Amino acid sequence: MSIKENLSSILSTLPESVTLVAVSKTKPISDLQQVYDEGQRIFGENRVQEMTEKWENMPKDIEWHMIGHLQRNKVKYMAEYVSLVHGVDSPRLLAEINKQAEKYNRTISCLLQVHIAEEDTKFGFDEDELLALVENEEFKAYKHVKIVGLMGMATFTDDMNQVRREFKSLKSLYTKLENTYPNFTILSMGMSGDYKIALEEGSTMVRIGSSIFGTRK
Numbered sequence: 001m002s003i004k005e006n007l008s009s010i011l012s013t014l015p016e017s018v019t020l021v022a023v024s025k026t027k028p029i030s031d032l033q034q035v036y037d038e039g040q041r042i043f044g045e046n047r048v049q050e051m052t053e054k055w056e057n058m059p060k061d062i063e064w065h066m067i068g069h070l071q072r073n074k075v076k077y078m079a080e081y082v083s084l085v086h087g088v089d090s091p092r093l094l095a096e097i098n099k100q101a102e103k104y105n106r107t108i109s110c111l112l113q114v115h116i117a118e119e120d121t122k123f124g125f126d127e128d129e130l131l132a133l134v135e136n137e138e139f140k141a142y143k144h145v146k147i148v149g150l151m152g153m154a155t156f157t158d159d160m161n162q163v164r165r166e167f168k169s170l171k172s173l174y175t176k177l178e179n180t181y182p183n184f185t186i187l188s189m190g191m192s193g194d195y196k197i198a199l200e201e202g203s204t205m206v207r208i209g210s211s212i213f214g215t216r217k
């Protein structure tokens with residue numbers, strides 16, 4: 001199937017309330033442009049330099065999401081334009097995003113990454129760290145970051161019961177916080193291999209790459 005056909009078949013399975021992030025990492029601009037021409041305006045990348053090159057060379061009405069693990073020293077290169085950072089996994093990173101966003105007089109929306117995978121290779125906060133962060137007065141005072149929800153990645157496994165369990169735990173944490181924090185509107189969970197389960201478990205934003213653009217090298 002073509003990229004265009006892949007996109008429309010994915011879109012046909014998403015409820016209207018769910019946002020699609022087209023994950024275009026490693027793919028050439030000509031591929032992104034095909035998806036753009038179909039009306040897609042949200043793209044996800046996991047490397048700052050690659051994202052910045054694409055931002056410079058593509059239409060300016062695209063929203064760029066940083067979905068990967070982010071090093072603090074790279075934040076300055078995307079602070080001018082990035083619209084959502086999915087993988088905030090430390091207080092120091094949040095502080096740096098606040099500092100760099102201030103230089104552009106912007107407020108950057110961020111998702112806190114939660115460690116939900118039972119395997120321990122993935123980044124993110126555990127529940128206690130997360131609660132401590134959102135209640136921290138210093139962080140609440142930041143004017144240039146806005147925490148708008150949570151992001152998580154399930155274990156890479158064929159065991160779909162495990163994946164479902166992990167998504168359920170993220171959703172239940174999200175529900176707790178959503179009641180206290182009115183800014184919480186986004187629950188980013190689900191990729192090509194597991195987004196259908198993520199939708200069943202309450203995802204509001206899916207990050208899909210290979211099912212749209214084909215496999216990556």
Ligand SMILES: *Cc1c(COP(=O)(O)O)cnc(C)c1O
Nearest residue numbers: 023046067191192207208209210
């Ligand atoms: C690459 C990536 C995706 C998309 O993965 P696919 O399996 O290609 O859909 C989603 N989220 C994150 C954080 C990624 O790095």
